[in-house]
Amino acid sequence: MKPDSTPPSPTATAEPPGSGAAMLAVDGLAKSYPNKKGAVRAIEQVSFTLHEGEFVSIVGPSGCGKTTLLSCIAGLLPPTGGSVTLGGRAVTGPPPGLSVVFQDYSRSLFPWLSVESNVGLPMKSERASKAEIKRDVARLLTQVGLDPSVGGRYPWQLSGGMQQRVAIARALISHPKVLLMDEPFASVDAQTRTGLEDLLLRVWEEYNKTILFVTHDIDEAVYLSDRIVVLSKSPSSVVAELEVPLPRPRDQFATKENPVYAQLRAEVFRLVMKDMPAA
Numbered sequence: 001m002k003p004d005s006t007p008p009s010p011t012a013t014a015e016p017p018g019s020g021a022a023m024l025a026v027d028g029l030a031k032s033y034p035n036k037k038g039a040v041r042a043i044e045q046v047s048f049t050l051h052e053g054e055f056v057s058i059v060g061p062s063g064c065g066k067t068t069l070l071s072c073i074a075g076l077l078p079p080t081g082g083s084v085t086l087g088g089r090a091v092t093g094p095p096p097g098l099s100v101v102f103q104d105y106s107r108s109l110f111p112w113l114s115v116e117s118n119v120g121l122p123m124k125s126e127r128a129s130k131a132e133i134k135r136d137v138a139r140l141l142t143q144v145g146l147d148p149s150v151g152g153r154y155p156w157q158l159s160g161g162m163q164q165r166v167a168i169a170r171a172l173i174s175h176p177k178v179l180l181m182d183e184p185f186a187s188v189d190a191q192t193r194t195g196l197e198d199l200l201l202r203v204w205e206e207y208n209k210t211i212l213f214v215t216h217d218i219d220e221a222v223y224l225s226d227r228i229v230v231l232s233k234s235p236s237s238v239v240a241e242l243e244v245p246l247p248r249p250r251d252q253f254a255t256k257e258n259p260v261y262a263q264l265r266a267e268v269f270r271l272v273m274k275d276m277p278a279a
């Protein structure tokens with residue numbers, strides 16, 4: 001496997017996000033799960049497009065079908081209608097060029113493998129040499145803010161935040177075009193979460209990735225994204241797509257003090273709560 005050429009610096013991204021070619025197109029996607037009574041319609045008629053280099057978040061009321069949507073996009077679950085195309089090719093199974101990071105890092109990482117083996121696994125299956133794997137794993141661990149010596153430890157010896165950094169390193173090592181993230185920071189404490197948000201923004205800018213990020217957290221969606229896709233309650237469809245015109249680079253203090261941040265947060269909250277079942 002060839003390593004990426006030197007990652008471009010954040011300032012080298014000449015085009016504004018969202019101005020690139022269509023990278024991921026979701027068109028009329030539907031998914032029903034069979035049950036004793038017939039079927040549970042989880043999502044129906046979900047359509048949106050991600051352009052190259054864009055950071056897009058999906059939000060919606062609890063149980064609206066966010067995980068179902070992401071699983072269909074990742075080719076892990078066959079949709080019952082509609083289509084997904086990645087780089088112009090129909091997704092019919094897990095496609096090359098796409099990596100997934102789950103909320104539950106134990107789903108991303110094998111506890112019986114060292115951190116180095118976990119991160120290097122995609123390269124191993126592509127028959128990279130041991131030296132190449134070692135070099136790239138150390139580079140990626142540094143990139144996600146971990147000391148390369150962590151490579152010799154096991155996932156269960158690390159904190160939740162560190163494990164999620166390892167999962168991000170592993171997702172990046174195969175140079176995916178698109179990163180799908182399913183509530184990746186929902187299982188860590190608030191301070192760790194803000195650190196991971198800023199890490200993700202740095203990685204996104206440096207590697208010029210296209211990211212689709214599912215979250216329950218409206219603040220997080222506004223802070224991170226170029227655009228927010230709001231889903232209705234299940235069976236869900238897209239009720240709104242909102243641009244986030246906040247300047248970049250984002251900053252946990254300055255961005256959140258910007259009146260546009262508060263305005264957008266309130267708007268997304270209103271759209272999501274409209275469809276929330278009573279507690």
Ligand SMILES: Nc1ncnc2c1ncn2[C@@H]1O[C@H](COP(=O)(O)OP(=O)(O)OP(=O)(O)O)[C@@H](O)[C@H]1O
Binds near residue numbers: 033042065234
């Ligand atoms: N394997 C399954 N079999 C049957 N129904 C399912 C299955 N998985 C999900 N569902 C149903 O599909 C709908 C959407 O579920 P999904 O987990 O995708 O939503 P979500 O938005 O990710 O949920 P949450 O807000 O809890 O993260 C729900 O009504 C759920 O009960």
